[in-house]
Amino acid sequence: MRFRWFVALGLVAAVALVAMTLRDRTPMRSEFCVAEVGTVRAQIDLEQGQWSALMAAIAQRRGLPPRATTIAIATAFQESKIHNIDYGDRDSLGLFQQRPSQGWGTSAQVNDPHYSIGAFYDALVKVKGYGSMEITKAAQKVQRSAFPGAYAQHEDYARALASTLRGYSPAKFTCQINPTGGGSLTAVTRDVTKAFGEIAVTTNRDEASYPLSGTPADVKARGWAIAHYLVGNASTLGISTVTFGNRQWDAAGSDQGWTPRSGVDSDTVRVSTN
Structure with a gap:
């Protein structure tokens, strides 16, 4: 009787080991998001996708045009690679590298994506004619960067992401996740x-x-x-x-x-x- 009990326990353990081995061999997908519009395929990581989506949502909530979303995404690409970082040049922080010492808010505020995105849009809407202005010029009016031409390199990705995330390119934004x-x-x-x-x-x-x-x-x-x-x-x-x-x-x-x-x-x- 004891022998049968040990055999049963052995079988259970073997089954569990096989299950764990199969689970461990299950391939993990690479994780990313992608927006495809026309010939542009904008592939970004999951965090970039999360914050780009939030920029689009907040712009929509405020009744801002898709152009505002494009400008915001292009700016964040240049400033932080669309990552909510807690460091930067001097006291720069967050998605847009906003500086508390320059009146953007407290350190905690500019590291809060909801706040920092709202603050960016607050400044953008004060730029007269931003909707028809070159994206890099509009971004520079807000950011006053030492490298004003740098925003232009992100325009294609930013436009594709804004078009999809504002809903004008249906089923063209997706994320591959585990x-x-x-x-x-x-x-x-x-x-x-x-x-x-x-x-x-x-x-x-x-x-x-x-x-x-x-x-x-x-x-x-x-x-x-x-x-x-x-x-x-x-x-x-x-x-x-x-x-x-x-x-x-x-x-x-x-x-x-x-x-x-x-x-x-x-x-x-x-x-x-x-």
């Missing part, structure tokens, strides 16, 4: 509200829905802006699926990007964390 699970719908809806402002949302146990209304063109652009934002934050928020129109993004199959799905639901963005 799913971690454990996301919370409450955290997702709280994050979306903080980024976009109050948006109608309904939730059940494992899905949140954002029904949109307005003209078809407006619904399409706003819907894709929200959908792309969710994908850009999928890794940090534990999002498993995002759907809009006749397209779906799945964390598990994120290497496939946006894939067709049956049926049409053009006026509602859906997100799940299960």
